[in-house]
Amino acid sequence: MARFTVLIAVVVLAFIVAAPVPEVTAKKYTVGDNKFWNPNINYTIWAQGKHFYLGDWLYFVFDRNQHNILEVNKTDYESCIADHPIRNWTRGAGRDVVTLNVTKHYYLLDGKGGCYGGMKLAVKVEKLPPPPKSAPAKSIGSVSMVTGLAQFMIPAALFSVSTMWDAILRMW
Numbered sequence: 001m002a003r004f005t006v007l008i009a010v011v012v013l014a015f016i017v018a019a020p021v022p023e024v025t026a027k028k029y030t031v032g033d034n035k036f037w038n039p040n041i042n043y044t045i046w047a048q049g050k051h052f053y054l055g056d057w058l059y060f061v062f063d064r065n066q067h068n069i070l071e072v073n074k075t076d077y078e079s080c081i082a083d084h085p086i087r088n089w090t091r092g093a094g095r096d097v098v099t100l101n102v103t104k105h106y107y108l109l110d111g112k113g114g115c116y117g118g119m120k121l122a123v124k125v126e127k128l129p130p131p132p133k134s135a136p137a138k139s140i141g142s143v144s145m146v147t148g149l150a151q152f153m154i155p156a157a158l159f160s161v162s163t164m165w166d167a168i169l170r171m172w
Contacts, residue, residue, distance in 0.1 A: 025128055026055040031121060037062035037069070037110070039117030047121060053128045056100045058108075058121075064094035067119065070111040071098075077120060082111030100125045 029050065035041050037060045060069050070085040089098045089108070098108065103125050110119035 025053065026057065027053070028057055028059055030059045030061065032061075036060070037067060037119060039114050039119055041118055043118065043121040047123055050123075052100055052123045052125045054100065054103055054125060055128070056125070058098040058100065058123070060089075060096045060098070062094050062096075062110075064090075064092055067094075067110045067112055067114050069096055069098065069108055072107050072109060074105065074107055074122075077107035077109060077122060080109060080115035080120065082109060082115065085111065103127055 029052070031037050032041050032043065032046055062069075068088065068090040070082050071087040071089060072082065072085050076082070076084065088111075090096055098106065100106065100123070106121075106123050106125060108121045108123075109115040
């Protein structure tokens with residue numbers, strides 16, 4: 001029974017190693033980079049050149065006794081009004097995350113007065129663009145690159161499987 005379990009484990013491991021790994025697209029942005037969420041930082045400049053996509057998240061680091069993170073509408077954002085937030089993203093630890101899970105403009109500010117010192121951030125969240133189409137296989141003489149690669153990979157895969165199988169048989 002133990003040998004059969006080892007065999008199953010080896011086969012599963014072989015499939016896991018051979019399976020393509022999906023590309024992870026979500027990105028974590030530490031707001032303000034190494035200056036974090038503090039007064040006298042221009043977060044508009046910080047956000048310039050960055051593209052925020054659905055599934056990304058903003059990581060805020062701040063003094064929890066002095067600051068917070070509120071989501072407000074555009075008018076309140078422009079005027080630093082925190083009286084009617086759409087959402088309070090603060091969880092109390094001073095290490096809070098805003099998940100960008102809706103395609104929209106997010107207007108975030110510090111509702112404890114820091115907004116007047118520049119602690120406000122507006123980001124536009126977009127859908128992730130489609131991946132680029134892969135280029136067609138180039139020909140090398142009469143054999144395409146894909147065929148040439150397959151001619152190399154298939155024997156290598158068979159060798160690997162036979163080596164694993166030999167190791168399994170030696171355990172019995």
